[in-house]
Amino acid sequence: MVYSVVMVKENKHSGGGKVESYYSKVIGEEIARQGKIGIDPRHVEAYMRLEHSTLDGLSKGQFKQEVTIGILCVEEAGTAQAESCAKSFAL
Numbered sequence: 001m002v003y004s005v006v007m008v009k010e011n012k013h014s015g016g017g018k019v020e021s022y023y024s025k026v027i028g029e030e031i032a033r034q035g036k037i038g039i040d041p042r043h044v045e046a047y048m049r050l051e052h053s054t055l056d057g058l059s060k061g062q063f064k065q066e067v068t069i070g071i072l073c074v075e076e077a078g079t080a081q082a083e084s085c086a087k088s089f090a091l
Helices: 020-033 042-052 060-077 077-089
Strands: none
Touching: 020 042, 020 060, 042 060, 042 077, 060 077
8 A cells, every 4th residue: 555645735714724634644543553642743754754755655564664663763852853853844
């Protein structure tokens, strides 16, 4: 299975905040499956993108493995560094 991209759009109906992207949703679901509640999916996605400029070519198994690695990166680096990384990808 290959994941497809859905762009984040500005939400004009709720104060201009960002709507959750497809990747954020899928990564968040995998984070929850792993019992790692409280980790921001954007942070995990940012670390995934350091290794993979595009995520849609990853198989389902590779994607889950990369989420696991991204979680470990967030836990090791801390929230402030993870947020900086996410902002560098405009997440």
